[in-house]
Amino acid sequence: MPDIHSSAVVDAGADIGPDVAIGPYCVIGPHVAIAPGCRLVAHVHVSGHTTIGARTVIYPFASLGTPPQSVKYRGGPTRLIIGADCQIREGVTMNIGTEDGLGLTEVGDRGFFMAYSHVGHDCRVGHDVTFANAATLGGHCTIGDHVFMGGLSAVHQFTRIGAHAMIAGMTGLRSDVIPFAVATGVFGRLGGLNVIGLKRGGFSRATLHMIRKAYRKLFFGEGLFEARLDAVEAEFGRDPAVAQVVAFVRSGSVRSLCQPGGRYDD
Secondary structure (H helix, E strand, O other): OOEEOOOOEEOOOOEEOOOOEEOOOOEEOOOOEEOOOOEEOOOOEEOOEEEEOOOOEEOOOOEEEEOOOOOOOOOOOOEEEEOOOOEEOOOOEEEOOOHHHOOEEEEOOOOEEOOOOEEOOOOEEOOOOEEOOOOEEOOOOEEOOOOEEOOOOEEOOOOEEOOOOEEOOOOEEOOEEOOOEEEEOOEOEEEEEOHHHHHHOOOOHHHHHHHHHHHHHHHHOOOOHHHHHHHHHHHHOOOHHHHHHHHHHHHOOOOOEOOEOOOOOO
């Protein structure tokens, strides 16, 4: 049976799994589903059509499943899905989707969301991400697996960030960041590769060397960008990591591709 504090307000329509602990002064709406083993420490607000995965821990003053901060939202039963084993710290906010954005905001497993970070409506956030304090996503963003978002960083709506990328603190992003890259600056520019993240992720020296050569050729080679992309695919495309970069670029977006801020001198 769940352990629900006497001061918590839990709607009878909520689906509360076994071994869930709901602490003092939490408020849980009628369309919320909380999977087994979750812990809501205190003062947590969960509303909307929101599903929270198993063993996720949510800290005080987090607000999940509230309506989108969008003038296009028409009040429909759109959703927020949060994965398993997430850590959602104090003051974090995550909104449900809009009718124009497939109606879903989705967050993967094992995410670590530090205080006051924000996931906007219709975002797709991958697994094993880290959002440092006050990292913010506008609506419709796509964030790959193992992405690290630095403190006070902000991402413009419809922007994509590839897997294993790192966004430095206080960076403002308005263009897509390829997988494995580092972006930094007031208006984010590429600053090389996330070498430390790749090493921690278990990528081999050979793979890291291949990604580095592909990065140099793609952004600092001769000729038009499209021709350089073709050349990178032809020369290095058999490597799965490089193939992931090529696929990311080719898949396109409403945003431009984030470019390096200067010469690559690694």
